[in-house]
Amino acid sequence: MLKKISVIAFAATMLTVSAAEDWENPAKFAEGRLPHRATAYPYPTAAEALKGDFKASTWYESLNGKWKFNYSAKPSERPKDFYLTGYDVSSWGDINVPGNWEMQGYGTPIYVNVGFGFLNRNPPFTTHDDNPVGSYKRTFDIPASWDGRKVFLHFGGSTSGMYVWVNGKKVGYVQSTKNPAEFDITPYIHQGKNDIACEVYRWTDGTYLEDQDFWRLSGLERDVYLYSTADQRIGDFFARAGLDSGYKNGTLDLDVDLLNYASGNAPVNVNAELFDAAGKKVWSATAKSDIASQGEKSVNFKGSVRNVAKWSAEIPNLYTLVITLADKSGKTIESTSARVGFRSVEIKNAQLMVNGRPIEVHGVNLHEHHPIHGHTVDRETMMKDIRMMKRNNVNAIRTCHYPQSPMMYDLCDEYGLYVVDEANIEIHGMGVVHNYPDTTNHPAYHPAWRDCMLDREMALVERDKNHPSVITWSLGNEAGNGENFQIAYRWIKERDKTRPVQFEQADETWNTDIVCPMYPSIRYMKEYAARKNVTRPYIMCEYAHAMGNSSGNFQEYFDIIRSSPHMQGGFIWDWVDQGFLRQDEDGRSYWTYGGDYGARSYKNDGNFCINGVVNPDRTAHPGLYEVKKVYQDIRFAPDVKKGTITIENNFIHKDLSDYDFNWQILRDGKIVKNGTFAKVNALPGKTAVVKMPLDGVDLGDGAEYYFNIFANVRTGDDIIPAGHEQAREEVELSGHRTYKPAVAAAAPTVDETSNGWTVKAGNVEIFFNKEGWIRSYAADGRKLLSQGIAPSFWRAPTDNDWGNNAHKRLNAWRVAFDNSRVTSATLVKEGDVVKVVSMRDMPDVNCGLKTVYTVYGDGTLGVTESLVTHADARIPELMRFGTSIAMPKEYDNFTWYGRGPWENYSDRKHSSFVGVYSGKVADQYYPYIRPQESGNKTDVRWAELTDKDGFGIRVVGEGLLNVSALDVTPEALDPGMDKHNMHQNDVWPDAWNVYLNVDLAQRGLGGDNSWGAAPHAPYILTPKDYSYTYYLTPVTK
Structure with a gap:
């Protein structure tokens, strides 16, 4: 305590600020408050202190719960004398303590990142017109067992400035907010019922020091309680639990600060004991001391623990320190405790x-x-x-x-x-x-x-x-x-x-x-x-x-x-x-x-x-x-040529003996073999090498193979259960192959009218209008498309897009297709296929768009989309380059062979492994709190949308695709040029359609910041020529 009090002199050059109110004066922040101390509680015995259940201590009384409360919009409207005993608060409402009054129906929650809840910056002054005041009041009883003892009042945190009265007498004023404040209320209390009153101001000069990026809320937001001590007590302690130079044995440097509130010296004994997790005492020491009249005394202990169980975030070994204060005859005055961890x-x-x-x-x-x-x-x-x-x-x-x-x-x-x-x-x-x-x-x-x-x-x-x-x-x-x-x-x-x-x-x-x-x-x-x-x-x-x-x-x-x-x-x-x-x-x-x-x-x-x-x-x-995935401490280094994986233990304190290393081999996205590596372990900072069990796997059979390895917790506990996957890695064994459709023996047939062309192939019938766009696509007479296939260059802006001003900078792409015009459209027969070729001019972006639909004899439809930029074009980067396909609502089952199972993007896909995944379309949309782009899947080989009977379409990429399937329109997620405070409940599933987006690429998400940074260069779709091809085929169960 002496050490803490003396340091105030360090900043004794304080200049007094002349202010009419305590809550607008930085010199007034701790009237009547006791010095800061470590969190600790008094117990009658060392045994109770060892258990550490402070709420069960007879010397602890919680004041949490219902308080009477009055809300005033400004200081001048507050009830000025409410703290007096006998003041009638029966008409006041009840409020929960701890709690913020804005969350209980009083006043307005305000969210500000930078700035204050009031507009005029003029420290230390705030505002008198819009500075709500909360008046709190309740009664409490002093236990009979506390008679003749000291009583202290503890506030865990109050926002922002608080006056405190007990039984009508002022105890103090604090601006503590997120720091505790304690008061000695012994002079103000009596046996039986007592009154406590608190007056809390929302804004004070301290608000200038609390401009954090969070909701600005007010009130008694942390625990309020009483505790009692004798005239002699343990005021504070500092347990420096470290390690020796070899990081093997524990060292304890313990300062215990003792207080004596009584007149006359107090000879005492101080006993310190250390217990391990099993309750075994591993160290103890005793010291005699003499505390001066109404004074304080510091006692120091030094000790060591051989082969100590060290604390770390990986293995958080704890010991319990019990400190007991006794009188000179050895009778316990009080005990206190803390859990300590030995670490350096x-x-x-x-x-x-x-x-x-x-x-x-x-x-x-x-x-x-x-x-x-x-x-x-x-x-x-x-x-x-x-x-x-x-x-x-x-x-x-x-x-x-x-x-x-x-x-x-x-x-x-x-x-x-x-x-x-x-x-x-x-x-x-x-x-x-x-x-x-x-x-x-x-x-x-x-x-x-x-x-x-x-x-x-x-x-x-x-x-x-x-x-x-x-x-x-x-x-x-x-x-x-x-x-x-x-x-x-x-x-x-x-x-x-x-x-x-x-x-x-x-x-x-x-x-x-x-x-x-x-x-x-x-x-x-x-x-x-x-x-x-x-x-x-x-x-x-x-x-x-x-x-x-x-x-x-x-x-x-x-x-x-x-x-x-x-x-x-x-x-x-x-x-x-x-x-x-x-x-x-x-x-x-x-x-x-x-x-x-x-x-x-x-x-x-x-x-x-x-x-x-x-x-x-x-x-x-x-x-x-x-x-x-990126944070995992267990990492994997594959060597495909050798057929091995090196398992790297990047923990610094624990080995890998509590992990099972499970593996699986995927052929074309489906598991064909799996198992568990036996008895794998590695010490901290070391490695273990395992052989991939590839016997019997023909990597040259033309299929695509992946090897996946997972580290799963073996035993588990309440925090991390048994079987939980803690780390994963994916190893490509044989690469993706380019897809080309087979050409059927029979060529498609074409019927031309003044409105367009009807092309039939196998069980498929497709109608193209004279602008070269698909207006219908059916198989076995069943409608598969609702609105044809439309080019797509836009996405509902993410928050990072908004911060990067992409919603404005790239806006030309939002309307590029809508404002385009057809310059040519032709149907040609080339051998056993039919091609419909169209060219469009997009003046908003000074580009051309070429679309080629190729119909094969078996009904397969090839879609090739090409962006043709003009040499002198000055255009912004693209949000996406692809197509959007609207399908009837019944096609609500989505299966894909690509990265999953969760959504992933070009710059956020390391955790998403290649495989075959399936789910409902409704589950692909992730409901971000402010609606925005959602649900993308990268590196997609093929994807299917089917109805309950398994009928639908399959999309196969000539190369790798980005694909998403949603039951909401892109427009429903895009507020336009203003965010409009959109929320999840503003987005409703489309009543008629689902939407399949098939893209060559989409802009990355970024994440460096949300107020200007763009995605990194490899993930930006720079303005240039783009072209890609995919194929549509009907599928049945």
Whole structure:
């Protein structure tokens, strides 16, 4: 405690800001609040502390639940005397604590990326006209067993500024938001019923430090509780559980801070014990101490544990530390506990090391978000996150951009996730480093804000310092790099010498131990990877912006990362879509985003909060499968010539003994052999070689062969069940062959009328109009096409397309065919085939389009589409080059031989293996929260759409195709030139048709960012000549 109190002098150069209100004064942020400390609870006995069930402690009382609540739209309308005892609140409504009042029917949820919930920037001043105030009140009982003891009031987090009264007496004022605040309320309470009142302001000067990219919500959003101690107590402790220089034995450096509230010295005994996972005591020590009257004392213990079970995200071994305070006779005063993990974190050779081994960070940014409760996230939802992350090879989170609920750290400790723990500071709306902010009134650069900013850094470190999962501290996000951050960096480095400190805004200057850029260019990544004399690792704090249908070129990031030892991964933006659950008038559920709550009168940033790789309910986006594949620690290196696969164990702490390695051989997309490799294992960082069992497989028989291998968890647990696929790889054994149809002996017949040509071949009848376009296609008299075959150059823009302005830049292609005109159309007979050839001029893009339909004697229809660009044409790149085929609704069964089973695109297909897949057309559309392009399949050899009886058509590509089959029209997913706040419930399946898109190629998705970056060059359809051919044939069961 002495150490923590003394550091306030570090920033004692505070300049007082003259302000009429506490909530508009950066000097007022912690009136009456106790010093920050680690999360811990008092227990009557060491045995209870060892169990760690704090809610069962007789010295803990929760104040969660129903509170009386009054909402005022502005400070002047608040009930000013409500905190007085006897004030009648019977007419007030009830509200759940913890919770945000906007999620319970009061006020407006506002989503803003950059900027504030009020319009005028003038720190520290906010607004008095639209600054809602929540007045909370409830009663509580003091247990009889607490008589004569100290009583403390704990708030886990309140947004944004809060006054507290107990029994009509003011206790204090805090701006804590995402940090806990504790008060000694002993002087204010009495036996029996007591009143507590809280007045919470939505906007304060602290709001300028909380400009995070999330929903702006208010209220008591974390746990509220009481706890009781004797006059002597354990005030705090810092357990530095590390490793010796050989990374084999555990070292413990334990500081215990003792408090004495009584008059007169207090001689005490302090006992520290360490228990392993089986409950066996592995270390203990005792010290005598004497705490001065109304003073404090720090006691230090040092110990070691031989052959310690180390903690890592891969194997999260934990011990339980129990600290007991006793009087001089040995009678227990109180005990407390914490789970600790022995591990080391250091930077060596420009690498971030855990337990002496460099790690590869497979990270995500995690906001606190619940689809119903807002920023109040329950344990069940946290467990969903943990399970999904671990099952998809995520090993790290960045707590963007604030400390999260203590429960989340407990779960990361227990189940194994590395944590970059970030302070609750973002000042984006006042300018960031790369935008050359005006520093004259910017909090990061102004001494008037120094103490309140440093307090947030201290709160972060002091609360979470005992969690082994926390391996890095982060000073904040997008906030400038003024002197206040440099002071904070020095303070943390002095307070905690066991962890590095990072800060994106420091770039490559001195006050960051890790170079942690956000959304770096590929050029910068390659340049840093190639450097020889670096001293700091490169770990992106944000990258791979996953907004909507995104996560393209993800493999390319790791091609660079794995090319250099000091490139160590990063944190995807971000984990979860920040949408709220809502129902429309028809009872259809959908997810909301910015501007959906009547907030268009406020600044809002639309669906820019929908950036996750999972939905708000934690179900997976298709992009998550690509992340899982690239992030996998078990990787495979095939050697087709030798017939072997090298299994690489890229874990740093665990072997592969708990994985089954299953394999399958596919012939033309179907499994013909499968099995399991026996007794495969490899130590961390080592490899094992297996022989592909290809005996009896004739790779020269003209078929296409693939070998697939999977790593499946053998034993499993609640987090990752037995049989779960953790890694996969695909090996091409023999390549794709070009398809050509057989020519039937009988030639098609042609009947010509003034309207067009009817061509008959076998059981097929096709009608072409005189412009050379198919108007009908039938087999056995049954209609197969609804609207013919139309060229397709457009897709419903993805969010990345919108950010790249593609909806405007490429708009000429949206209407290119509609505005085209036929220049020629002819039917010719060439041997045993009939060809219908048409030429069109497309003036919007200054191109020609040549279409050739070839009818074979067996009814096969060849479709060749060619784009002819003019030499002087100045045209934008294409969204897609292909055709769209509308078919009657009954053809709702989709089978394809290509990449699957989930949707995939040219720059997001590494996780999608070649095979034969099938499903309902209705299931091919992925309902992104804002509707957009969806459902594509790449490298398709053939595809079928059939009815319930197996009748339909097959599409076969002369080369590889992109194919999708949807029950919604492209127009239904495309809002035009304005997003219009479209949602899932705005999209209805077409009542009459399904739509088969058959493309040569489609623009990649991109994913570097969603505000300008295009897909990488190999995945852009540059303006040039294109041509491709595919074939349609009827199929029957």
